[in-house]
Amino acid sequence: MSDLVLRQELLALQDEYIATLDTDALELWPEMFVDDCLYEIIPKENEDLGLPAPVIHCDSKAMLRDRVVSLRNANIFQPVVYRHFVSGLAFTAADGVVDMRSSYLVINTSQLGQSVVYQTGRYHDVVVRDGGRWRFRSKRVIYDTSRIQTALAIPI
C-alpha cells in the first residue's frame, strides 16, 4: 500500500472516530477498538514526568462498553455538545501496525449557548487491521488543558 493510500485510510478512521463522539453515537465508539485495547486520557504534565495518573484508563473493550452503559444509565452531567478538530497527522507503519500522532481540539457548547475550548492536546494511536478494518489497539489522549472544566463525561 502506498503511503498516500494509507494516509487516506487513517484520515478516514480519524473522521469516523470524531464523528462517533460528536454525533453522540457512543455505542459505536468501543467497536472502533480491538478487544484487548488501551484507551487512556492523561494530562501532559504527568506524561512529561513519566507519571501514570490518568483521568480515564481502560484496558479492554469491555471497559469501554461499561463506560458507555454507565454514561447512558448511571452518570449525571450537563449535556455535552463536542466538536472535535484533528490536524497534523504523522505516522509510521511496519508489519501491519501503524503508529500515528495528531493534534486535537475540542470545543464544547453549553446549554446556555456558549462555545468554549474545552480541551486541546494530542492523540498517540496504534492501529491495526482487525476484522476487515482498521481499529485502535491503543489510543492515548494526552491533554494540554490541565484544568478540566467541571467534569469529563464523554470520551475525547
Added chain:
Amino acid sequence: MPITAVASPFAGFPRDDGSRIPYAVFTSREIYDREQALIFRGPTWSFLGLEAEIPEPGDFKSTFIGDTPVVMTRDEDGALAAWVNRCAHRGAMVCRLARGNAATHSCVYHQWRYDSRGDLFGVPFLRGLGGQAGMPGDFVRSANGLRKLRVDSYGGLVFATFSDTVSPLADYIGPVMGGYIDRIFHKPIAYLGCTRQFSNSNWKLYLENVKDPYHASLLHLFHTTFNIFRVGMKAHCVSGGPHGLHSIILAIKDDEAKTAGAYEAQKIRAYDSGFSLADPSILALVPEFDLVATNHIQPIFPQLVVQQIHNSLVARQLLPKGPDAFELVFHFFGYQDDDAALRKLRIKQANLVGPAGYISMEDTEATELVQRGVAADGGETSVIDMGKDAPGQTDTLITEGLIRTFWAGYRTLMGFDAGEAAGAAAG
C-alpha cells in the same frame, strides 16, 4: 486584627446549630475576602502537597494557600521550607515554574536572588556602580527575604501556615483525625501524578460535599446501578480538630443483600438491578488496611481531603479561586512496596474518582447547580436537618451531622458569633 473590625456583610446565621446556612456565604466577595484573612492567613494549616513530590534537596512545587501563591521546597539539608512566592522588592512572582529543582530562586525583574529557605542573598548593584550610590546604608538583606511560612509534615503530607500562634500541626490535626490519616499513611508512599478539575462554584460547597454521606448513593448512581454501594452499609462519620472542622466518613464493606430491599421499598430512582459490569476488575478491593473500608473520605480543613476508594489513594487539594470558583488538585499515590498488579489496580481505579470518575463526576455538577440556584438570594438558607435529633448517631451514612458541625465551627472561626445571628439584619 480583631474580628469585630470586619463588618458582617449579611444578616447572619439564623440558628446556631449549623442547620441553616445563608446562601451569601457562597456568593459574597466580602465574606470571601474575610475567609482569606481569617481562615487561609489565619490559625489553620493548609495542605500544600506530598513530601514524595519533592524528594530531593532543591526540589520545589508552586501552589497556593487560599489566593496567595506559595512555593514548597527543600533546602540543601533536605528540610522542608515554604514561602510566599512574591519578591520582597517589587512584588513579582519569583518562581515561575510549576515544578523543578533549584538551589536558588531569582526574580527575573531585577535579579534579586534567594536561597531555598527564602533568605535574600543577592541584590544587583547593592553598592551602586562606578562610585554612584546603591542601596541605602541601612538596607539589610536579612530583613528583606521572602515571607517564610511555618511548615511541617504529617505522614508525608506537607502543610504550611501564616500563623505564629496556631498549635503545632499534629495537635491541629488532633489524635482522632491523626489516627485515620495514619490508617492510610502507614508506610512510604510513591507519588503517581496529579489531575486537576475546575468548578464554577464556591469552595465550601465542595467541603459540604465531602462531609455529606447522605448524597453518595442518591447522586452517584454508578454505585447502585451496578450494585456496589448501599446506604445501609456500616459507617463511621466523625468530626474532629479545631471547632470540628475536620471529619471522616468511613464506609465499611458489608453484606450488600441486606439493604437492597430498602431501596426497592422506597422506590428510589437509584435502584436498578438490570446492569452489571462487563469488566468488573475495576471494583476489586485488595485488603491492605486493618479496617477494610470501601470509602475513606477525610477533609482536613481547609485545603486537604484524604481519599481511599477501594485501592485508589488520593490527597485532594482544595483551592478557592474567588467566591464562585475552586480548583481541585488530585495527588494520586500508591506505596513504594506495591507489586505490579496492585499498582495496575490503583491506576485502573483512577476511573472511579476525579473529573471523569464514575462515582465523582456528579459532584461538581451538583455544586454548580447550587451556585447557580443561590446566586440572587443571599439571605435565603439551606435546610440541613438529616439526623439532627440523633447527634450521637455516627454509624450511619444517612446523616448531615458532619455538615452542621462544620458550619458551626466555620461561624466561630469567621467571627459570625451569636450576636450577629438572627435579628442583626444587614441593611
